[in-house]
Amino acid sequence: MPLYRWIRSALRSLFRMERMDRELDEELTSVLGMLVEEKLRSGMAPGEALRQARIELGGREQVKEEVRRQRAGASLESVLRDLRYGWRSLLRRPSFTFTAVLVLGLGIGAPATVLTLVSQIFFVSPEAIAEPGRVVRLTRSFGEGRGGGALGNPDYLFYRERNSTLTGLAAFGGQRAVAFSVGTERHDQLDVLFVSDNFFEVLGVSPPWGRAFLPEENAAPGAHPVVVLNHDFWLRALGGDPDVVGRDLILGGSPYRVIGVGPAGFGSLSPVTPAPDAWVPIATYGALTRAPSLDWWERVPHMKSRWLQGLGRLAPGVTFEAARDNLVALGEALAYDGKSADEGAFLQRQFLYSPALESTLASLSRLLLLVVGIVFLVAVFNAAVLLLARAATRQREIGIRAALGASRGRVVRQLLLETLLLTVLGGVLGLVLAFVLSGLAGSLLPVQFVSEFRPDLRVILVAAGLSLVTALAVGLIPALRTTRRDLRDAFQGVASGPSASWLQRSLVVGQVGLSLVLVAGALLFARSFWVARSLELGFATGDRLVLEVPLVEADLEGEEADVFLRSALERIGAIPGVRQVAATRMIPFQGDWSTEIDAPPGARPNMEGDKVFIGLNAVSPGYFETAGIPVLAGRALQPDDDQGAPPVLVLNETLADALWPGESPLGRTLPLDEGVDIEVVGVVRNAVYYALGEESQPQAYLALGQFPQRTVHFLVHAAGPPRELMPAVQGALREIEPRLVFRWVTTMEAVVEEATARYQVSAVLVSVFSLVALLLAASGLYGTIAFLVAGQTREIGVKMALGADRGRVGRDVLVFGLKLASAGVALGVAGTFAFRRITENLLFGVEPADPLPVAGACLLLMVVAVAAALAPARNATRVDPVEAIRREG
């Protein structure tokens, strides 16, 4: 048949299904009528005539089915027919449909949410970057494939000149706030990122206004003060001034020529770091940060001057592996003082997130995927149980269809389509859930997200794929099973009793087992978080504001810095609502500062080579009080400890014990500063300095007045919520020195929270999902037990009639429930062994093998099982034996 005709007929069939059906019906009725007339004319009795006519015509449905099969587009039409039938069938059982859709929605929504999150964290790249798949990130490896260390500028230049596999290698680093002013009145700050001249080129980003950097602008330190602005910043702070290119901006006190503005939407290189407000050449680093000497540019790299990351673009036709080999080989050839044997180049495909977060994010994502996978399985099992139970009750309906001539394949297909409808509905619900949940997740996760969560096409496809897979997995078995029984069973209806088949039971056991793993995990992570949170930190965390203020960059050095600090502390102290204020160089968990000296006579060394390792800090008077660190012996630092006075220091317990065990350290001296002996005037309580769970660290506190620093943190103890004081404190500081830049403003609580963030997040995530799984498993248990009791009403009746008392019957049901649960629990405990490794670096202070959470989870699940079995058990005791036996079922 010519194609167009076929299409026309097919479309006609589809759209006029109803009408064509009716016409056919009419035709058949008319023919039947004529047959009857025929028979009547030949002398048959009316009843007989009708019967014979019907026999001769044949089964009406079958004829209609035959005709339909002939039509063009028949298969599509029959699929649509099946779908409509399935839809009506689902509507007839609203509670089943609702439950099944909810279960499936949860099961599909959870993975979809996680995939959205993970893909946005790991796979999204800024739109403005050309071919992001060809961009690679170059950092320093610490051996064994553990990379992520920063490069020095000379290293970077070495790789840039010598590589043979990249069309360009750019570098970036050192994002920080610098003072910026327009004219003399307005003082503000903005975030700059230092980049190489080819930064925009390598990324394939072209500023729509002005231009990017030229090679000579990065050639000599400080020679070309130029800046490219971020589009958002340009709009926000400069009012989108169309003449901005060519104007000067005062950055860090000097004029910088604006040469270009970046495209809209381009700023951050990852979803977890904020976008810079402007880009400046690496060559301006020294000037903007007031580096002590400008030979950092050429200096052989050692720890302090490694601050860059490389960003390269693969040359056409070059594979990632080839580039990696090339750069690793170069890394081996790169030689400098202090380079360890394992160090080398580390190349990665994704360049999108900061190395420090990487391992945490990776672990979290793995955990999340696992957890969500488990929930998905539990949901699928649950849905399968529901479908099995439902299918068992449709025996009669299926039997009738078989009797009417439907082939087994046809019935199976229809059942599968019905399941597909369910899972599609579940998939849609799941997507909606994913939208909502991933939006919520932004507030739970500790990282700062620049982009909001949008589900992308991949996620939708995955949700669709999951729906399909689920439909097949969940629908196939019930469909095959119910069509296996022959006609007789079907007509005997439910008398043979839907028993909780072994399949249903195994699925429920599986659900219980999986839930156990999750619940045990949740308890474990919760415990870990609790341990981390209740750790004795040694300093006060509540009501404290922290502000990081760079001094040297504001041209505050020496005497000026001293004067500034004094008036700053005075001014801030005078603000109503401030209980105390102090300044400190170091804040817990943020970086480290330490030194090694030869052990002075009379002191015990605490490391090999007769040396003493000391952690350092420089603080203002009143620091210990403000920070809540008790002074144990001697005194704290005082205002008198300034430049004119002899240098003093305060030790913590660990250092005092290490150097002079059993003796008072007061009055002793340590040669900390180039041979100058510094007197110990006090001992303070230990605290946590660098990381949670660290061993006791030896710490010495110098006086800020005697050892001025380039940057300080102001620690403000507030009488109320610390954030409320932020504007007042910042205002006071700006009053004293308008060119001040605030690099960081937060509360001490937030600082500590960040340190415990990963434990908190894991605990929350696993707990939420384990609750979901637990609910599903509980409902699965309840459903199966109830189903069993309902199906065995007759047996129960018989038992009772034979003398079993009601209590016994109820107990039997409870025991059955407990047996199911125990099997699941046993399975689950075995499962916990398998998942140990995944939890490794997300736990604090607890072992993955800790038996307590597992025991707790077992207990919880057994309790849940009893609860689930209670109602059915009670129903069983209420069975009236006479009724039950009499009923056919």
Add this chain to the structure above:
Amino acid sequence: MTPPRTDLLRGTLDMLILRTLSQGPQHGLGLSRLIDAATEGAFQVQPGSLFPSLHRMEEKGWIKGRWGESENRRRAKYYELTPAGRRQLGEERKNWAQLVRAIEKVMDAT
């Protein structure tokens, strides 16, 4: 005689229907009776088996269905041959003749 298996003789059935209709429009039951009579009882096509073929041929455009009144003033659907149908009948006749000759050759060979 058992009704002919539709799948085997569907093409043949089509031809018989077309031929019968070439003598004038008919409704489904009438067709069945006519074929029965013409073949002197050898071909008893149940009305139920006719319908799939009728509707298929209608879709192909060889016959056209029209609602009308039967002899007993009953509403019935009549089918008539279309020009395309007439051409198809000629084709089928030719093919049938070829088929018969081919089979005869085989049967007569020694």
